[in-house]
Amino acid sequence: MGMENEKLSFVTAGLPVIDCDLHNRIPPLEMLYPYLPDYWCDHCEESGFFGPDANDYPEGAPTSTRPEIMEPSEDRPQSDLALLREHALDPWGIEYGVLTCAYRVQSVHNEDLAAALASAVNDWQIEHWLDPEPRLRGSLIVPSQNPELAAKEIERLGDHPGFVQVMLPVRSQAPYGNRRYHPIYTAAGRHDLVIGIHYGGAPGLPPTSVGWPSTYLEEYVGMSQVFQAQVLSLVSEGVFDLFPSLRVALIEAGFTWMPSLMWRFDKEWRGLRHLTPWVKRLPSAYIREHMRMTLQPIDGPPTAEQLLQIIGQLDSDDFLMFSTDYPHWHFDSPEEAFPAKLPTSLACKILSENAREFYRL
Amino acid sequence: MKSTREKVPVIDTDIHNNLPSPESLHPYLSERWRKHQAMIGGRGHAGSNYPRGMPHAARHDAWPPSGLSPGADLAFMQEQLLDAWDFEYGVLNPLMGGSGLNLEYVAAIARAINDWQVEEWTTPEPRLKASIVVPYEDGELAAEEIHRRGEDPNFVQALLIARTDEPLGRRKYWKMYEAATQYDLPIGIHFGGTGAGPITGAGAPSYYIEDHGGMPQAFQTQVISLVCEGVFERFPTLKFVLIEGGFAWFPPLMWRLDQSWKKLKEEVPDLKKLPSEYMKEHFWLSSQPVEEPPKREYFDLLLEQLNARERLMFATDYPHWDFDAPDRAFPTSLAPDVKRRIMADNARELYKL
Numbered sequence: 255m256g257m258e259n260e261k262l263s264f265v266t267a268g269l270p271v272i273d274c275d276l277h278n279r280i281p282p283l284e285m286l287y288p289y290l291p292d293y294w295c296d297h298c299e300e301s302g303f304f305g306p307d308a309n310d311y312p313e314g315a316p317t318s319t320r321p322e323i324m325e326p327s328e329d330r331p332q333s334d335l336a337l338l339r340e341h342a343l344d345p346w347g348i349e350y351g352v353l354t355c356a357y358r359v360q361s362v363h364n365e366d367l368a369a370a371l372a373s374a375v376n377d378w379q380i381e382h383w384l385d386p387e388p389r390l391r392g393s394l395i396v397p398s399q400n401p402e403l404a405a406k407e408i409e410r411l412g413d414h415p416g417f418v419q420v421m422l423p424v425r426s427q428a429p430y431g432n433r434r435y436h437p438i439y440t441a442a443g444r445h446d447l448v449i450g451i452h453y454g455g456a457p458g459l460p461p462t463s464v465g466w467p468s469t470y471l472e473e474y475v476g477m478s479q480v481f482q483a484q485v486l487s488l489v490s491e492g493v494f495d496l497f498p499s500l501r502v503a504l505i506e507a508g509f510t511w512m513p514s515l516m517w518r519f520d521k522e523w524r525g526l527r528h529l530t531p532w533v534k535r536l537p538s539a540y541i542r543e544h545m546r547m548t549l550q551p552i553d554g555p556p557t558a559e560q561l562l563q564i565i566g567q568l569d570s571d572d573f574l575m576f577s578t579d580y581p582h583w584h585f586d587s588p589e590e591a592f593p594a595k596l597p598t599s600l601a602c603k604i605l606s607e608n609a610r611e612f613y614r615l
Numbered sequence: 616m617k618s619t620r621e622k623v624p625v626i627d628t629d630i631h632n633n634l635p636s637p638e639s640l641h642p643y644l645s646e647r648w649r650k651h652q653a654m655i656g657g658r659g660h661a662g663s664n665y666p667r668g669m670p671h672a673a674r675h676d677a678w679p680p681s682g683l684s685p686g687a688d689l690a691f692m693q694e695q696l697l698d699a700w701d702f703e704y705g706v707l708n709p710l711m712g713g714s715g716l717n718l719e720y721v722a723a724i725a726r727a728i729n730d731w732q733v734e735e736w737t738t739p740e741p742r743l744k745a746s747i748v749v750p751y752e753d754g755e756l757a758a759e760e761i762h763r764r765g766e767d768p769n770f771v772q773a774l775l776i777a778r779t780d781e782p783l784g785r786r787k788y789w790k791m792y793e794a795a796t797q798y799d800l801p802i803g804i805h806f807g808g809t810g811a812g813p814i815t816g817a818g819a820p821s822y823y824i825e826d827h828g829g830m831p832q833a834f835q836t837q838v839i840s841l842v843c844e845g846v847f848e849r850f851p852t853l854k855f856v857l858i859e860g861g862f863a864w865f866p867p868l869m870w871r872l873d874q875s876w877k878k879l880k881e882e883v884p885d886l887k888k889l890p891s892e893y894m895k896e897h898f899w900l901s902s903q904p905v906e907e908p909p910k911r912e913y914f915d916l917l918l919e920q921l922n923a924r925e926r927l928m929f930a931t932d933y934p935h936w937d938f939d940a941p942d943r944a945f946p947t948s949l950a951p952d953v954k955r956r957i958m959a960d961n962a963r964e965l966y967k968l
Contacts, residue, residue, distance in 0.1 A: 316878045428818040429825070461816045462836040463829070465781040471879045472782065472836075472843045475872050476816070479832035483815035486825045508871050513913070514863035515831075517906040522828040525937060529668050530822055538909075553871035555920075564867070567913055583878065 269602055272609040273351040274548045275452075275505050275577035276342060276390075278383055279334045280305075280357055281375065289374035294367060306371065308358040310454030311582070312470055317551075320583040335387060342580040343389055346588075349606065350615050352391045353383060354452050354505055358423060360399050361456035368397035372407055376417075384416030391613065393421035393450050398438065399457070405437035412445030418613045419448035419503065423455025424480045431484075431491030439497045446499075448613055451484055453477050453506035478553070481507040482515050485541060489519070492532040494544045501612055502545045506579055508553035513567035516541060542570045546612050548577035549604065550591065551584040561593050571600050575609040623955055625941050626962040627705040628901045629805070629858050629930035630696065630743070632736055633671075633686035634711070643727035643734075651720055658716045660780075663809035663819070665826040669936055677934030685934035689740060696933050697742055700941055703959060704968050706771060707736060707745045708805050708858060713776055714752055721750040725760055729770070737769040744966065746774035746803055754790035761791065765798030771966040772801045772856060777833040778808030784837075784844030792850045799852065801899070801965060804837060806830050806859035834860035835868050838894060842872065845885030847893045854965065856899045859932055863906035866920035869894050895922060899965055901930035902957065903939040907946045914947045924953045928962045 283305040287295050297303070311318035322341065343351055357375045362368040372395045379392045394417050396404035408420055420442050422430060430451065442449055454477065460466045461473050461480060481504055494500055516538040523537050533540075554561040565574070578591060585591040596604065609615065634640065637656075641649055669675070671685050678684070679691035686692065697705060712728045715721040725748040732745040747764045749757035757773070764770050773795055781787065783804070795802050807830075813819040815829055834857055847853060857865075869891035876883070876890050886893075900921070908914050921927060931939050941958065949957065962968065 315882075317875070424817065426817045429815060429820045430817070432818075432821065457818070459816075459818060460812050462782060463812075463814050463816060463833040464777075464779050464783075464810050464836050464840075465812060467782045467836070467840055467843075468785060469843050469882055471875060471882050472784075472839050474879065475839050475843075475868075475875045476836050478871060479835050480816035482832055483817040483820065483825070483829055486829050487817070487820050490820070490822050490824050490828075508867075510867040510870055511864055513908070514861075514867060514906060514917075517863055517908045517913075518831065518861055518904075519828055520909075521904065521907050522824050526668060526824045526827065530824055551874065553867065553874050555866070555870045556873075563916060567908070569909065 270349050270606040271346050271576060272606040272615060273342065273346065273348045273578050274503065274575045274609050275354050275550065275579045276338065276351040277581060278338070278353045278355050278379065280355065281378055286371065286374040286378055289377040290370055294370045297367065306358045306361045306456065308356070308361055308454060308456035309470070309473065310356055310358070315470060316583050317474060318582055320581045323581050335383060338580065339387070342578055346578065348389060350391055351389055352393065352418060352613065353379065354393050354421060354450065355379060355395060356452070356454055357395050358454070358456045359395060359397050360423060361458065363458070365397055365400040365403060368399065369403040369407065372397050373410070376407065376411055380414065380416060390416070391418040391615070392416050393419045394447070395421055396438065398422050398435070399427055401435050401437040405441040408438065408441035408445060408447070412441065412447060417447065418615070419450040421450050421452055424451050424453060424477060424484055424507070425455030425457050425461055427457045427459060429483055429487030431487030431489070431493050433491065439493065439500055443497055443499055446614065448501045448503050450503045450505050451481070478508045478511050482511065485515060485545070486519065489537045489540045490530050490533060492530070494540045495532060495534065500544060503575070503612065504545060504547045505577070506551065507547060508551060509547040509568070509574065510553050510555070510564045512547065513564065542573060546573060546575050546608060548575050550577045550579040558593065558595050562595060565593065571603050572608050574604045575612065576605045624703045624959040625700060625929060626959040626968065627702050627931045627933070628856070628928045628962050629903060630705045630707050630933050631686045631935065632707045632709050632732070633684050635683050635687045640724065640727040640731060643730040644723060648720060648723040657720070657724070659714060660809050660811050663814060665823040667823050672936055673934045674936055674938055689736060692933070693740060696931070697740070702742060705743050706966065707732060707743055708774055708803065709746070709748055710776070710805065710807055712748045713750060713774065714808065718750055718753045718756060722756045722760065725750050726763070729760070729764055733767070733769045744771040744968065745769055746772050749773050749775070749791065751775040751788070751791060752780050754788050757791035758794035761794035761798065761800065765794065765800060771968070772803045774803045774805060776808035777804050777806055777830060777837065777860065778810035778814060780811040782836055782840030784840035784846050789849070792846060792853050796850045796852050801854040801856050803856040803858050804834065804860070831861050831864045835864055838868060838898065839872060842890045842893045843883050843886070845883065847897050848885050848887060854897055854899065856901065856965070858901045858930065859903060860900070861904060861906055862900040862902070862921055862927065863917055865894070865900060866917065899926050899928060899961065901928050902944060903930040903932045904937050905939060905944055905946065911947050918953070924956050925961065927957045928965070929958045
């Protein structure tokens, strides 16, 4: 099932590629013990605590794990990093890959433990991923349920050259425009880090505006509505006027819903802006200036032509950033992974230039 | 151009009638519930206030000279809406009474509102048809009310509010669907509500623009839930009308749901076809508030993707502030046959008017 280099070069035609959504596997708690203070190791041992839980990616679900990973193979590399190299970095010729570790410390309501786990997973990422593989960049895991503690973690590691963003799961206890999060944005700004809002999360609240859905399919599809809530919040609270250099990546959100949201949001603003007078421009202008979205999963229409139409309706060539979302399974052949019919200039922007500028790579 | 414009019939699928006062329901309530209303009143999921910038979210000119609240004065509604625009029919969607914590009380209020609608709205004004208010958080109680009014020609649909306590595909709501299919009554899901938790999957936002602008999130969740839970396999003739939820999100949701289902369909073996097939078959949408893309061609494409010719139904949302007038609702000029269908034919067929 491994992808063939020839096919890939056909798709990208030797163009530089930056992958903005690569998942490093969530480490079992014991792997973090070397990075956790003794107190918390004892605490976890005594409690029989196995680490943060989340429903984000059931391991057996096809959307979570590409088939080539599920298939047992004798000559398969043993380490996760070696797998990532073999399946993603090498075949795609990836110049930089941004790791988005889905470690949900937000589900741990003991905020000190959450903060300790975040620090541990970040130190683990440095040692096991960023130091040994110079093509990789990392996302800082932070206890975002306590923005003061989150800011401390950003200050601790924000200058490490391996980290390019702060990761916030899209599901949250309060939307990210809320002023309680300002310490996170202040700290991220100080270190010129992107805020990466990523699929999933486990804040202990339902993932929809009408309660808990029954199936994973519903939660998975419905995650785009949570992104919509975050976009409305960030713009409506005036975050981008308060933090003019703030950059927000919407990762693994799908993107074909974004034009419809911008149309509605702009109209809402025309009718209701007297209630939020600090929002000075059309919402879509803030969105296009301050936000970017990653490519996969492409929640696209049935035909390639329709996909080009919806990409056109974003009304910005700067907006999309390439991602494979490895090891999640969204496409079989590389042709499916990238809308191949794009004009070359736009293809270059999506494949690497937009991310290079946004992440300062 | 103007002199040759054809006069197109109009059916308004979203008009809000209001009670002159809480006591207006007294004639339709038993002694027990009159007392309950006076002593306790309706208790809901309080703690979700988003002040709306204008009283009753109403147009400033929709306050009747009688001193009643907007939507509460039939004569003024006739003058300002039905006569002024020469509507063929209008569908009443009272935004009250369908939800609350005490379900028995909610059921009593729903019955009273429906009786009040027949007595004071649809009987004196035959151009108006009403929606059956149902205590939708209890499938059996909701079914009872549908059985009571299902054959009454004053009513054209059962009415729910978009932000329910749970996603609408869940089993607790199925009795209501069974009853609706028995009378071939569509179920209208209307903008609004607070639900049992925060109004987004990301917690409680701060402002009305997020509440109002974020309502499509609830609608999308409901569509996803109804499709994925196999409701349309169980009730193959069930029809839903998505009222005041916008419609530009509908095509992208079809694509996203189809793409995701292709990978995850083993989890939902009840589904026999692409999710988008169920969406195309079982949902109608009202027009107001119309999303307005920056370019005309985007809107034309949207109408095509939506199959608007068959599924979009004009609505004003009278007397609310974001009222759409029939001559100015759409940011593009509709082809004459499409216009006739959206302005009246689709609603006439669906509601059997």
